[in-house]
Amino acid sequence: VHNGYNMYEWKGYGFKAYKATAQEFWPEYPRELTCVDHINRCRQQDAFSNLRRVVSGLNNLNQYRTRVKGYRHETKEWLAKVNGYRAKTNQPPIILKEPPRGKYIAIITYKGKPHELGAFDTPEEATKCYVNQKEGFIQNQLRDIWTRFLAARRSQ
Numbered sequence: 001v002h003n004g005y006n007m008y009e010w011k012g013y014g015f016k017a018y019k020a021t022a023q024e025f026w027p028e029y030p031r032e033l034t035c036v037d038h039i040n041r042c043r044q045q046d047a048f049s050n051l052r053r054v055v056s057g058l059n060n061l062n063q064y065r066t067r068v069k070g071y072r073h074e075t076k077e078w079l080a081k082v083n084g085y086r087a088k089t090n091q092p093p094i095i096l097k098e099p100p101r102g103k104y105i106a107i108i109t110y111k112g113k114p115h116e117l118g119a120f121d122t123p124e125e126a127t128k129c130y131v132n133q134k135e136g137f138i139q140n141q142l143r144d145i146w147t148r149f150l151a152a153r154r155s156q
Contacts, residue, residue: 037062072104
């Protein structure tokens with residue numbers, strides 16, 4: 001075991017089981033799917049049913065963290081602070097469609113774009129929403145990538 005991953009040696013070469021499994025079962029896959037993700041986040045469960053090819057941004061969404069936030073507390077102070085930082089780093093300001101709602105906004109950020117999941121009165125509700133909807137979001141993104149890939153292969 002190395003960094004939580006199962007390691008094996010064959011003919012003097014070491015390899016990680018999950019990478020070998022991915023190479024065997026996905027000889028062809030969309031180019032952007034550069035990572036192999038353990039769906040249940042357990043690095044030692046290398047069964048094919050627990051693996052999927054993903055882009056690095058989706059792999060990061062599925063990381064295990066002891067403290068999951070998954071929301072922003074949308075207030076005037078938050079907006080001023082964020083836009084102050086963005087001005088210092090030469091980024092465009094965040095412009096909301098309406099004034100800050102004073103709520104906890106469950107949000108998934110993917111490829112730099114925020115995807116709002118809902119507005120809640122407490123941080124616990126927002127985090128629960130984020131955790132419950134994260135896997136469906138990942139699945140939808142992967143479905144789109146694989147659909148485009150398979151359609152392109154059929155048209156060749």
